[in-house]
Amino acid sequence: MALVSPSSSATSGSLLSHSISTQDFTGPQIGSFRPLDRPLVPSTATTSSRRRCAVKPVLAEPKRNESMVPLAAASTVISSASEVAEKVEIDEDYEKLAKELENASPLEIMDRALGKFGNDIAIAFSGAEDVALIEYARLTGRPFRVFSLDTGRLNAETYRYFDAVEKHYGIRIEYMFPDAVEVQALVRSKGLFSFYEDGHQECCRVRKVRPLRRALKGLRAWITGQRKDQSPGTRAEVPVVQVDPVFEGLDGGVGSLVKWNPVANMDGGAIWNLLRTMDVPVNELHSKGYVSIGCEPCTRPVLPWQHEREGRWWWEDAKAKECGLHKGNVKEENSAHVNGANRNGASTQNSNGSTPSHADIFDARNIVSITRAGVENLIKLKNRSEPWIVVLYAPWCPFCQAMESSFVELAEKLEGSGVKVGKFRADGDQKTFAQQELQLGSFPTILFFPKNSSKPIKYPSEKRDADSLIAFINALR
Incomplete structure (x- = not known):
């Protein structure tokens, strides 16, 4: 893996295969901004250590006439003293450092990360708006490295x-690429789109998590684009720096890898202001309604009122909208709450079926509240006297709350049309039943029960306005 200088557009042969000193590097001049004149690797005077490792410079990219070597395999191993290129000494209270940097700017956090770890840190780039990380790295004037996971x-x-x-x-x-043998085994045994049936975790584990694990084994720290506002249920407490709770670094073992999140406290609007101001290239998918961008089969555009993560793994429950790369930042309490349960899995509903902190929704005179027995009867009827459209919901779900007005409008427009409008609360004790019998994947799920069909038909679109729902009903009546 090559050390990349932001002031250099090209190098001959492979990218720089030797360590760059501060004398070799001249950073860019941007207005009155000057690169900070600091060494790539902290000296022993600035960081004390309980753990010492002597390593050669990391060689990122093999010669072109050789086969491509995975990032971790390309990192050099600890060698004898005669082969030592530099010493990296690490000992830090990262919880204390995170508090110290909590109100720091992303540029300051990026500069601290690059200055502390030098060639042993790299930016994880996904091809979405986290290009802001690369821009901040460039603005520090320091050399930096960038890696990405190509899932295929x-x-x-x-x-x-x-x-x-x-x-x-x-x-x-x-x-970094997934292991070809693992991908082949998965596809041959379960097909190309098994994740639609049994969840995305297995595919992500093969195509993303394991390649990332190999990449990080060649590093002592990495930089991610996690933000607290990306997924309030799972990332609300992301610190700006932490000891990685999941992955291991070059030295191996717990605590051997540091994770930096320079834009954790920024919101999406601030990120885009930076990209526009600095004239940074952006993925053309953004102009097509995509916000959070992942693999093609698992990513959809979102509507203006939808949260950005709703376009990822849209067929699954809200708590599952993580691929495993940042598993250590998922809050178990929040994830459980998203499913209407406490940490022990017990329902947080009151005896009357309501959630203490959330009032019920979809309350309108022409929307029928259906019980479990009522839904079971709807399923059993092969010839219904009237068709039904029913929303499976949870009152705490922000996406259900967002579509409440359009569903009430739908009920008003359908009044007297012969189509009944209903709601069924499908969280808590009813969730397993709804998943097994009612095609519940995530909240809200909308089902149409035709007059002459024994099976309900699931509404397939993310467009939940009243007119779109009426068009769906009219196509099936």
């Missing part, structure tokens, strides 16, 4: 974007 299932637009970013910054992104 990305959009064509994302691949073109990778190329544009490389040319814009004059860098070579270090790509």
Whole structure:
């Protein structure tokens, strides 16, 4: 893996295969901004250590006539004293450091990360708006490295974007690929789209988590684009720096890898202000309604009122909208609450079925509240006197709350039409039943029960306005 200088657009042969000193590097001049004159690796005077490791410089990219070597395999092993290139000494109270940097700017946090770890840290770039990380790294004036996970299932637009970013910054992104044997075994045994049936975790584990694990084994720290506002249920307490709770670094073992999240406290609007101001290239998928961008089969555009993560793994429950790369930041309490349960899995409903902190929704005179027995009767009827459209919901779900007005409007428009409008609360004790019998994947799920069909038909679109729902009903009546 090559050390990338933001001021250099190209190098001969492989990217720099030797360590760059501060004398070799001249950072960019941006207005009156000057690169900070600091060494790449902290001296022993600035960081004390309980743990010492002597390593050679990391070689990121093999010669072109050799086979591509995974990032971790390309990192050099600890060698004899005669082969030592530098010493990295690490000992830090990262909880204390996170509090110290809580109100720091992303640029300051990025500068601290790059200055502390030098060639042993890299930016994780997904092809979405976390290009802001690369821009901040450039602005520090320090050398930096960038890696990305190529799952083999990305959009064509994302691949073109990778190329544009490389040319814009004059860098070579270090790509990590899934193990071909593992991918082959998964596809041969379960098909190309098994994740639609049994969840995305297995596919993500093969195509993303394991390649990332290999990449991080060649590093002592990594930089991510996690933000607290990306997924309030799972990322609300992301610190700006932490000891990685899941993955291991170069030295191996718990605590051997540090994770930096410089934009944790920024919101999406601030990120986009930076990208526009600095004229940074962006993925063309953003102009097509995509906000959070992942693999092509698992990513959809979102509507203006939808949360950005709703376009990821849209067929699954809200708590599952993580691929495993940031598993350590998922809050178990919050994840349980998203499912209407406490930490022990017990329902948080009152005896009357309501949630203490959330009032019921979809309350209107022409919307029928259906019980479990009522839903079971609807399923059993092969010839119904009237068709029904029913929303499976949870009152705490922000997406259900967001569509409440349109569903009430739908009920008003359908009054007297012969179509009944109903709601069924499908969280808590009813969730397993709804998943097994009513096709519940995530909240809200909308079902249409035709007059002459024994099976309900699931509404397939993310458009939940009244007119779209009426068009769906009219096509099936």
